[in-house]
Amino acid sequence: MPYAAEISRANPTCFLFLVDQSGSMAKPFGGQAGKSKAQGVADAINRLLQNLAIKCAKSEGIRDYFHVGVIGYGKQVAPAFGGTLASRRLVPIRELADHPLRVEERIRTLDDGAGGLLQQRLKFPVWLEPTAAGKTPMCQALNLAREILQEFIGAFPGCYPPLVLNISDGAATDGSPEPVAGALRAMASRDGNVLLFNAHLSSQVMQAIEFPDSEENLTEAYSRLLFRISSPLPEKIRAAARSEGMSATETARGFVFNADLVAVIRFLDLGTRVAQNLR
Amino acid sequence: MRWQSFFLPKRGHSADEFEDAFAGDPVAGRFAIADGAAESSFAALWARLLVEAFVTPGRELSVNGSWLAPLQQRWAADVDGLTIPWYGEAKRSDGAFATFLGLVVTCADQYAGGTCAGGTWRGAAVGDSCLFHVSEDGIQVAFPVCRAADFGNRPALLGSRSDARTCAVRAKEAWGTWQSGDRLLLMTDALAQWFLAEAERGQQPWFAIEELQRFPNRPDALRSWLEDLRDRGSLRNDDVTLLVIDL
Numbered sequence: 444m445p446y447a448a449e450i451s452r453a454n455p456t457c458f459l460f461l462v463d464q465s466g467s468m469a470k471p472f473g474g475q476a477g478k479s480k481a482q483g484v485a486d487a488i489n490r491l492l493q494n495l496a497i498k499c500a501k502s503e504g505i506r507d508y509f510h511v512g513v514i515g516y517g518k519q520v521a522p523a524f525g526g527t528l529a530s531r532r533l534v535p536i537r538e539l540a541d542h543p544l545r546v547e548e549r550i551r552t553l554d555d556g557a558g559g560l561l562q563q564r565l566k567f568p569v570w571l572e573p574t575a576a577g578k579t580p581m582c583q584a585l586n587l588a589r590e591i592l593q594e595f596i597g598a599f600p601g602c603y604p605p606l607v608l609n610i611s612d613g614a615a616t617d618g619s620p621e622p623v624a625g626a627l628r629a630m631a632s633r634d635g636n637v638l639l640f641n642a643h644l645s646s647q648v649m650q651a652i653e654f655p656d657s658e659e660n661l662t663e664a665y666s667r668l669l670f671r672i673s674s675p676l677p678e679k680i681r682a683a684a685r686s687e688g689m690s691a692t693e694t695a696r697g698f699v700f701n702a703d704l705v706a707v708i709r710f711l712d713l714g715t716r717v718a719q720n721l722r
Numbered sequence: 723m724r725w726q727s728f729f730l731p732k733r734g735h736s737a738d739e740f741e742d743a744f745a746g747d748p749v750a751g752r753f754a755i756a757d758g759a760a761e762s763s764f765a766a767l768w769a770r771l772l773v774e775a776f777v778t779p780g781r782e783l784s785v786n787g788s789w790l791a792p793l794q795q796r797w798a799a800d801v802d803g804l805t806i807p808w809y810g811e812a813k814r815s816d817g818a819f820a821t822f823l824g825l826v827v828t829c830a831d832q833y834a835g836g837t838c839a840g841g842t843w844r845g846a847a848v849g850d851s852c853l854f855h856v857s858e859d860g861i862q863v864a865f866p867v868c869r870a871a872d873f874g875n876r877p878a879l880l881g882s883r884s885d886a887r888t889c890a891v892r893a894k895e896a897w898g899t900w901q902s903g904d905r906l907l908l909m910t911d912a913l914a915q916w917f918l919a920e921a922e923r924g925q926q927p928w929f930a931i932e933e934l935q936r937f938p939n940r941p942d943a944l945r946s947w948l949e950d951l952r953d954r955g956s957l958r959n960d961d962v963t964l965l966v967i968d969l
Contacts, residue, residue, distance in 0.1 A: 451734050493809075500809045500810050500812070501739075501763055502763045502765075502767075503738075540809045541807070566808040713761055
């Protein structure tokens with residue numbers, strides 16, 4: 444059965460993020476008032492990286508279950524890490540966790556369960572700054588992803604299939620991404636095909652959509668395109684999504700609209716999980 | 723009453739990454755196993771606190787809030803002062819989690835020589851750490867999981883920071899009577915799932931465990947048996963703990 448390989452330090456998997464940094468990302472983000480799409484993407488990536496690191500955290504430190512890369516596409520197509528990680532294509536999660544650009548402190552307001560509010564200080568590491576310039580060479584980014592994954596799969600041929608998470612407003616300027624996305628999804632480890640998931644950030648103020656199973660309710664052409672190039676969700680991920688009350692039918696795809704993909708990280712199996720409602 | 727313990731870390735993990743815990747006091751007739759949840763931090767410590775507290779003589783059987791609260795305080799006292807990097811803080815603040823099974827065995831029929839002809843056992847469980855009561859006729863009781871298909875990766879858990887009052891609702895209890903010659907087996911989930919799957923397909927997995935008991939001081943015998951099961955795909959790669967109580 445595919446998508447069953449154990450994720451371990453000896454047999455890690457790979458998360459590769461493709462981040463739209465084109466000029467159009469300076470426009471307002473429909474998912475969150477007062478924010479540009481570029482800010483929305485940077486926040487989403489920083490949150491995803493933070494969640495990946497926390498997922499691998501144990502009492503003694505952090506375990507290298509994941510190798511992680513961020514490719515920006517806009518004025519150029521290149522690895523987007525800054526600081527000591529600059530120009531690195533893939534970085535083991537421990538190294539990533541130890542080298543954010545900075546760690547901000549944010550305040551979260553919570554219900555204290557007794558009618559009052561509780562303020563919680565949270566550490567928010569930042570690896571990626573918002574950028575918006577140039578065109579949208581999504582095809583080039585997908586091609587670079589293929590190159591990077593070829594190397595990763597060569598090193599870990601039995602790995603849980605690498606996950607590529609593309610975050611964009613959808614308007615590729617270097618041709619249709621469908622053929623190159625198809626070639627990316629055709630790559631495989633012994634455990635199954637590479638997974639390509641897409642998050643479409645739109646300026647339209649519309650309700651978020653998560654893991655749909657058809658194009659029917661997607662009103663924007665770019666949404667439909669990104670839906671079409673997204674991989675179907677593997678069965679285990681669908682089951683995990685359903686156990687959290689999300690609808691994920693048998694034909695659901697790894698696509699979200701004006702939403703983030705953080706849930707995908709929760710759905711990966713690293714052993715006994717702690718249900719959300721127990722935390 | 724004789725008891726033996728066997729344990730082996732998940733393949734690819736070192737001994738200090740083992741997150742199961744067990745404890746036993748044959749005089750008090752109290753035994754416990756716990757399985758720290760992989761996706762939580764400081765779970766081995768939490769599992770150990772649970773089992774050690776449970777086997778302390780004189781305690782009630784109940785796994786309830788008043789039993790749990792002081793253990794939660796001890797866990798917090800041990801970890802809250804530690805300086806850890808940002809990525810460790812989230813899981814520390816969520817708390818550690820573990821499944822748990824506690825067992826109290828009592829003798830109802832003591833002979834003059836101190837041996838016991840029979841008695842009762844009572845178990846309390848949260849999650850999928852399991853107890854099997856095995857007699858010469860096979861499995862008498864499987865508790866709290868009865869079918870191999872019912873194991874998942876989201877069992878009920880005892881949390882080191884969860885509201886202690888909700889715990890009484892989550893703990894299941896069972897009891898039974900035993901006779902001399904019976905055995906009680908306590909297993910964490912991976913081995914328990916194998917044990918049930920074998921029984922479901924008409925095998926007698928308790929004989930494999932009897933075989934293992936012949937080499938009590940040979941960790942290599944346990945390792946080669948379990949690694950073979952893992953190689954064949956019969957045993958999930960996970961920490962394994964087994965307690966065998968010969969009555």
